[in-house]
Amino acid sequence: MSNSLDPAVSNFVEALNAGDSAAFYDLLTPDATMSDDGDERDLRTWIESEAFGSNGRMDVRSVADGGLALVADxxxxxxxSMRTAWRFTVAQGRISRFETGQA
Structure with a gap:
């Protein structure tokens, strides 16, 4: 169903919104990578700054690509607050990469 989030992506959103960094990092592969507005970033540094260190939260507005892409406030x-687009790569139930940027 294309309007439902992939389970790993759903758990990513829930952990981020709950401020649960332990659950969040458990969802990632050990070598997970990410980019922000097309620039490669250090995932842990970015997440600590943009999410857990600054009360980050996502309000999902739409879902696409079999639940691996979303647009969120x-x-x-x-x-x-800003409108953002997110795209995820999931491998064996864990997130190996995500890309985000302004939508």
């Missing part, structure tokens, strides 16, 4: 204490 992303809010944190640093930047406020």
């Amino acid at each position: 992303y809010t944190n204490d640093r930047w406020g």
